[in-house]
Amino acid sequence: xxxxxxxxxxxxxxxxxxxxxxxxxxxxxxxxxxxxxxxxxxxxxxxxxxxxxxxxxxxxxxxxxxxxxxxxxxxxxxxxxxxxxxxxxxxxxxxxxxxxxxxxxxxxxxxxxxxxxxxxxxxxxxxxxxxxxxxxxxxxxxxxxxxxxxxxxxxxxxxxxxxxxxxxxxxxxxxxxxxxxxxxxxxxxxxxxxxxxxxxxxxxxxxxxxxxxxxxxxxxxxxxxxxxxxxxxxx
Amino acid sequence: xxxxxxxxxxxxxxxxxxxxxxxxxxxxxxxxxxxxxxxxxxxxxxxxxxxxxxxxxxxxxxxxxxxxxxxxxxxxxxxxxxxxxxxxxxxxxxxxxxxxxxxxxxxxxxxxxxxxxxxxxxxxxxxxxxxxxxxxxxxxxxxxxxxxxxxxxxxxxxxxxxxxxxxxxxxxxxxxxxxxxxxxxxxxxxxxxxxxxxxxxxxxxxxxxxxxxxxxxxxxxxxxxxxxxxxxxxxxxxxxxxxxxxxxxxxxxxxxxxxxxxxxxxxxxxxxxxxxxxxxxxxxxxxxxx
Ligand SMILES: Nc1ncnc2c1ncn2[C@@H]1O[C@H](COP(=O)(O)OP(=O)(O)OP(=O)(O)O)[C@@H](O)[C@H]1O
Ligand SMILES: [Mg+2]
Numbered sequence: 001x002x003x004x005x006x007x008x009x010x011x012x013x014x015x016x017x018x019x020x021x022x023x024x025x026x027x028x029x030x031x032x033x034x035x036x037x038x039x040x041x042x043x044x045x046x047x048x049x050x051x052x053x054x055x056x057x058x059x060x061x062x063x064x065x066x067x068x069x070x071x072x073x074x075x076x077x078x079x080x081x082x083x084x085x086x087x088x089x090x091x092x093x094x095x096x097x098x099x100x101x102x103x104x105x106x107x108x109x110x111x112x113x114x115x116x117x118x119x120x121x122x123x124x125x126x127x128x129x130x131x132x133x134x135x136x137x138x139x140x141x142x143x144x145x146x147x148x149x150x151x152x153x154x155x156x157x158x159x160x161x162x163x164x165x166x167x168x169x170x171x172x173x174x175x176x177x178x179x180x181x182x183x184x185x186x187x188x189x190x191x192x193x194x195x196x197x198x199x200x201x202x203x204x205x206x207x208x209x210x211x212x213x214x215x216x217x218x219x220x221x222x223x224x225x226x227x228x229x230x231x232x233x234x235x
Numbered sequence: 236x237x238x239x240x241x242x243x244x245x246x247x248x249x250x251x252x253x254x255x256x257x258x259x260x261x262x263x264x265x266x267x268x269x270x271x272x273x274x275x276x277x278x279x280x281x282x283x284x285x286x287x288x289x290x291x292x293x294x295x296x297x298x299x300x301x302x303x304x305x306x307x308x309x310x311x312x313x314x315x316x317x318x319x320x321x322x323x324x325x326x327x328x329x330x331x332x333x334x335x336x337x338x339x340x341x342x343x344x345x346x347x348x349x350x351x352x353x354x355x356x357x358x359x360x361x362x363x364x365x366x367x368x369x370x371x372x373x374x375x376x377x378x379x380x381x382x383x384x385x386x387x388x389x390x391x392x393x394x395x396x397x398x399x400x401x402x403x404x405x406x407x408x409x410x411x412x413x414x415x416x417x418x419x420x421x422x423x424x425x426x427x428x429x430x431x432x433x434x435x436x437x438x439x440x441x442x443x444x445x446x447x448x449x450x451x452x453x454x455x456x457x458x459x460x461x462x463x464x465x466x467x468x469x470x471x472x473x474x475x476x477x478x479x480x481x482x483x484x485x486x487x488x489x490x491x492x493x494x495x496x497x498x499x500x501x502x503x504x505x506x507x508x509x510x511x512x513x514x515x516x517x518x519x520x521x522x523x524x525x
Contacts, residue, residue: 050418076420088415090408101404102419152420 001064003028003155003187004049004080009058011041011048011211018044020211021058026156029185033198033219035233036208042191043085045208046158049189050082051075063107063155079107079155083162085191087141089148091134095125098133098144099151106153112184118147121177139170146177156187163192175201195235199223207232236494239370244490250379252486253386254441258459259466259478260393261437267410267473268430271323272331275338277460279435283308283442284451285346288355291446297360301443308439312432320431321424343453352453359447382444389440393475406430410473465504469511471518480519484511 004026011019018041026032034042048056051072060068062078070078090098099118105111119126122143128136136144142162149157162178163171175197182188182201192198198205199219207215207228215228222228229235236244262276283304290300319338323331358364359378366374397403409416409423417423441459449455466485470477485504492503511519 052414052418072414072417073420073422076418082415082418084415084418088412090411090415092407092411093404097404098408100401101408101416101421103401104420148419 002026002061003030003063005059005061006049007059007061009045009048009056009060011044011053011057012055013044013053014055018211019048019056022208022211022213024206024213024216026187026189028155028187029182030187030204031182031202032187032189033202033205034189034191034208035195035198035205037232037234040208041211042208043160044211046082046160046189046191047084049075049158050080052082076152076154077104081149081152081154081157083142083145083149083157083159085160085164087138087145089133089136089141089144091132093133094130095133095136095144096129098148099125102148102151104152107155110153113150113153115151118150121150121180122147137170139166139173142166142170142174143177146174146181150181150186154186156189157181159188159190159192161192162190163194163197171197195229195233239373243369243373243375244494245487246375246379246383248487248490249483250383250386250486251490252483253383253390254445255459255462255466255486256479256482257386257389257444258438258441259463259470259482260390260475261434262463263467263470263473263475263478264437265431265434266467267475268406269320269324269427271320271431272328272335273320273434274332274335274460275342276335276434276438276463277456278339278342279308279311279438280442280459281346281456282311282342283439284357284446284449284455285350285355285442286439287443287446288357288451289350291357292355297358297447300357300446304439304443305436308436309432312435313428315435316428316431321427324427339456346453354450354452356450357446376448378447382448385444389437390479393437397475402426462504465508467518469508469518471515471520474518474520477518477520 002025006022006024009019009022010017022045034045036042044053047053049060051070056068058068059066062075062080065078067075067078093101099115124140125143125147128140133144163174166174178188178190179201190198190202202219205217205219205222206213209232214232215222215225258276258280262273265271265273286304286307287300290303291297319334323334363378363381366376368374397406405416405421405426409421409426413423462485466478466481469484470481484507488503488507489500493500496503515521
């Protein structure tokens with residue numbers, strides 16, 4: 001059964017409709033790459049999935065349970081975590097505090113991720129553990145938001161702009177970490193501009209255009225469609 | 236003014252400021268975290284004072300009043316949040332002002348029915364009743380010193396909870412970015428309920444500890460409500476540390492104002508507020524810091 005099943009999802013900001021009937025399914029442990037040009041609705045889709053876009057219609061099932069109208073905290077407790085665009089590190093909290101405030105056993109009491117394991121995954125964060133969130137570099141911030149999401153022991157992590165604005169070496173480290181998270185069986189939906197990195201990592205790819213899914217398939221299938229790549233990704 | 240009477244005035248101001256801080260910290264927490272303007276905050280200060288009077292009269296023990304008063308205020312806070320206040324989240328300030336003004340009227344009417352309009356006094360605990368002789372003519376009541384110590388202890392506890400506990404981290408995170416905090420699974424419906432109850436307890440505590448030095452009377456909440464708002468605005472809305480600074484400033488200004496300009500004593504407070512706001516329009520510690 002799907003971990004996350006989205007049916008005819010529409011999302012609105014006031015009178016403006018941004019998502020126009022999205023159908024999507026994510027299996028447990030699956031990695032889905034979500035792509036599309038600027039302003040096509042990727043962020044809006046991720047924020048709708050975790051309940052942060054208030055006006056959403058259609059149906060979202062999380063592990064078979066209808067969460068279409070659920071508030072973000074209920075969806076998060078249902079096993080979804082968000083690594084937002086712009087990262088959303090709490091600047092007034094230290095690194096440790098950012099992690100500890102989010103700590104929670106997952107569903108069925110799962111406690112795979114602890115502070116120690118996050119520090120093992122990101123040794124850099126251990127070094128910086130008493131620094132304030134406002135003192136971190138972009139890469140460190142991204143490590144912290146990923147670590148913070150893991151502290152909730154989620155079944156699926158939504159990662160928006162995984163490596164945006166990061167130096168190539170730092171970006172490579174983030175990709176390696178996502179690979180390790182994937183190996184732990186955590187499902188992910190990843191938005192990023194790096195088509196190649198995403199293709200290596202993802203089980204499936206979906207492309208959004210003007211609030212609709214215009215392509216869905218494996219990275220291999222996508223690579224075989226140069227006109228789709230050209231038109232929707234500019235690759 | 237000689238040094239000893241100066242010291243006494245200063246001590247009075249600090250003591251008053253510390254009580255103001257207790258009450259105002261509750262107001263600023265509720266405003267900063269729940270986003271609710273609670274005009275009835277002063278009424279809970281009065282509630283504390285009347286509980287102190289009532290329980291002390293029944294049991295003969297001020298300590299019973301302290302513990303019982305806090306417990307009752309906490310439960311009242313939880314119930315009011317559940318029944319009324321939670322409906323105000325995200326509503327405009329007019330709705331909040333109307334509801335909390337309604338609460339003032341109801342609480343005051345209940346006070347009137349239960350206790351009438353008499354002025355009551357509350358005896359201080361036995362071992363705190365003496366005074367310390369400073370000079371031949373000047374002495375300082377032990378109970379006032381005890382208030383200072385108690386308020387400082389409560390202030391320390393508030394800062395410890397905010398800075399060192401997970402609840403404090405959640406509260407700070409929520410003040411900074413509410414959506415992100417909720418997306419991590421934090422239930423602000425629960426957090427808000429306890430924060431509101433703690434805010435009410437802080438107001439009531441103020442009323443309980445001053446009961447033995449100020450007498451308990453109808454309308455005692457008015458002055459406190461206004462001063463608490465002054466403190467909150469002065470310190471920076473939502474900032475507990477700011478409220479501490481603001482409360483001490485107001486306490487000391489009030490104390491010396493009464494000595495140097497007895498006819499304009501409340502005037503000094505507002506001059507101070509205007510001066511600070513000209514210098515820092517968002518209050519001493521501005522926004523977004525707890
Ligand atoms: N809060 C908002 N209010 C109104 N319109 C919004 C809001 N947020 C986004 N939009 C609009 O919704 C559309 C989709 O935006 P969204 O941020 O979801 O796109 P995106 O695919 O994530 O883009 P990017 O690649 O730039 O991050 C855009 O046209 C944007 O202008
Ligand atoms: Mg985006």
